[in-house]
Amino acid sequence: MASDNESDAELDENYYTFLNLPRNATTEQINSAYRKQSRIYHPDKHTDPDSKKKAEIMFNRTKRAYEVLSDPHQRAIYDSVGEKGLKTEGWEIVHRTRTPAEIREEYERLAQAAAERRLQQRTNPRGNITINVNATEIFTPYDDSEMPRVEIGSMSIAQSIEAPITRKDMIVMSGNLYSSNGTGTGGFMVAGRRLLNKGWMEVCLGAGNGFLLGFKGGRTLTSKLTLNGGTNMSFQENGVIPAVFSTLAVQLDKHTVGSLTLNAGPHSSMSTQIDHSNDQHAISTSFVIGTPHVYFGLSYTRKMLENELKLKLATKVGTFGFVGEYGVEKKVSKYSSVIATVSVGVPSGVILKLKIIRSNQSYVFPIHLSDEIVPAAIFYASVTPIIAWFFVKKTIMDPMEADRKNIEVERSKRQNEQRLAAKKMEAMAAIHLMQSTYNRIISEEQKRKGLIIKRAIYGCVTDDSSQFKPEASHDVTVPIQCLVRDGTLQLYESSKSDLPGFFDPSLGDDKILRIEYTHNDVLKLVNIKDNEPLRLPG
Template sequence: MASENDSDAELEENYYTFLNLPRDATTEQINTAYRKQSRIYHPDKHIDPESKKKAEIMFNRTKRAYEVLSDPHKRAIYDSVGEKGLKTEGWEIVHRTKTPAEIREEYERLAQAAAERRLQQRTNPRGNITINVNATEIFAPYDDTEMPRVEIGSMSIAQSIEAPITRKDLIVMSGNLYSSNGTGSGGFVVAGRRLLNKGWLELCLGAGNGFLMGLKGGRTLSPKLTLNGGTNLNFRDSGVIPALFSTLAVQLDKHTMGSLTLNAGPQSSMSTQIDRTTENHAWNTSFVIGTPHMYVGIAYTRKMLENELKLKLAVKAGTFGFMGEYGVEKKVSKYSSVLAAVSIGVPSGVILKFKIIRSNQSYVFPIHLSEEIVPAAVFYASVTPVIAWFFVKKAIMDPMEAERKSIEVERTKRQNEQRLAAKKLEASAAIHLMQRTYQRIMNEELERRGLIITRAIYGCVNAGSSTQFNPDESYDVTVPLQCLVKDSKLQLYESSKSDLPGFYDPSIGDDKILRIEYTYNNQFNVVNIKDNEALKLP
């Protein structure tokens, strides 16, 4: 089975470029472009078997592009998420009047569902490793003759895997280990979960700090109301310790979710939480009453999608004291992100937190810098991540990213070798089928002293040159460009020229240019444009 990365490496066709249309093309423009190309590629226009076979290939591409762009529903999907969106399962249930934003949201939901199905076919591992570092001696008085000590205060490891048995049943196995100051503890839980109509039920058995037995469940009460709850019995030497818990979640509006959670047991509490998430912002407010503390907290996240950054602010105050936190989360790859945050509070002091998230695995490193709010500790906690990020990015990540892109280009080339070979043959076939149209347009332009493409080259230039093409990575496109001339005018739009009829990509991942030598009113001109650059001649 192909992996998700393999799917991402597949080349997609640009239907607009193939028909030489702008992204905002009208229905009339789409119909005109389709009729124009049909006159060239329709199999009935050709007699000999070889030409007819080539025409069938090009006409099928023309028809496919027209079918998508002429259908408002398919075009909206294609405009929002590309060709892959048309291949996604589930679009038959999507209402045809959805806006592009709603279509993208629906595609992401369907893609997420597909990803979850793929994970269910595996073990869906989830894990967390937390290493608490005690570095308080750096900013506390100490003997000048000794170096400040930096120690590992505690460490915890948690891991879980899911093993599907049937479509409705799965086994969840989880374990955890905790070590602090030379002593440790741990536990292991096995749970069986069954999906029910509008809900689920789970029975769990565990061992660690005594034998554990629990029953959990959840049910969707209405489209906006969900109830989860359960009970645990912990059998210890001192007796049986019961615990009850339940959560009622309410969808307040499209972007807002509210919940009420009750816990009864060794540490009883009642909490209310409201989460609001939009495309660029996220708010979380919580109010907790319980033992040993009660507190209120507010958290805000600003999503900077263009930079793949998230700015985070949080404040919490209650009977324990208060805590303020600020930080930044940066996405470094498709599945990975890093987080750096500074926590300032009483009585916690100053803590610098690093977190690395890789798919469903997270690694957390809280570094306790001082037990009191020391300005120097706050300053270094704020500055250190910036300096560290700059060093890591320049010395490690940028070279790795360059290597990754190089590997990705090579992988894309290998994965699409057959498709690229087919595209090259299609380009050759298209040029063969264009000959009559080419001669007709040339004669018309010669008579009116109009736009004559004397020579056109598309591909990669040699290193250090802007005009010398690499013969292995470039080719002549004079015929297909002349066939795009209409009434002594040529217009190309902002997209890769490799999807134009008669074109193909001679070198995936490399920068390409299009060089055109032409005459207009018997005057010779030369123009060079980048692959994605628009062009209008004369």
């Protein structure tokens, strides 16, 4: 099975370009383009067996492009996520009208579900490593005569493995270790999870600080109401300690979810939380009443999707004191993110938290800089991650990204080698089928001294842009002339490689289209970039 990256590298069909249509083409334009190309490629128009076979290939492509663009639902999916969206199983929107943003959201949900299913077909590990660093002596030295000490205060490791047994049953094994000041604790748990109609249930057994037996479950009560809950019993030397917990979640509107959580046990609490999230912002409020503290929390996240960046502000105020946080999250690859957060509070002081997320693994490094609010500690906590980021980006990440792109281009070339060869054969077949149309249009344009294409070349040019590279270019005079209608040539803003009679001679490289033409018997020359629109005569 191909990986996600491999799937992304596959060539995508551009139906608009193939029919030489703008992205906002009307139904009338789509029908007209289909009729024009059908007159060239319909198998019934050709009697020669070889020509008929070539016509069948081109007509099937024409028919497929027309079927997608003439169907409002398929066209909406195609416009939002491309041809891959039409191949995605499980669409729930084919017979509904949704906005492009909703279609993309639905596609991403389905794609994520498919990716999760592929992951669950294998053992799916999840892990967290946290290393707490004590660096308070840097800003409040214990002894000025000695170098300030930076030491690891504690470390914790948690790991879980999900092993699907059937489509509805799963075994989850998890363990954790914690070490601080030379002493450590740990635990191990095995859980069996089963999916039910509109819900799930789980039974777990654990060992560590005594034996643990637990039961959890959840159910979707209505389209907007979900209930999760459970109980566990911890068997310890001083007796059995029970605990009960439950969460009721309500979908308040399209972007807002509210929840009420109750915990009864050694650390009893009641909390309510409201989360609101859209493409630009996320706001979360929480109020917790429990032992040993009562507090109110508020957080705001600004999503800058174009930069794959999130800016976060948060605060908590309660009987423990107060804490304020500000930070940034940057997505550095498809599965990786880095997070830097500065926490300032009483009595916690100043803490810089660095977090690296890689797939389902996370590595957290809280660095305690001072026990009190020291301006120097706040300044260096804010500036150091920025300097470190730019240094790592320029010296490590940018070169790695350039290498990765080169590798992807080469892999894409290898992956699509067969398809590119087929596209080249189709282009040659299309040119062969265009001959009669080409001769007719040339005759018509000559009579009116209209637009006559003397020569058209598509491909890569040399460094000085004066000559085309022979191995990375091809003649497209016939296809370009066949696109002339009543003395006018109109090309739209998309790669020309998807036009009939065209193919990509050098995948991943920059290409141009050079047209030498006459209009009113005046010879002219024009060069355009691959995605540049063109209208002749200009």
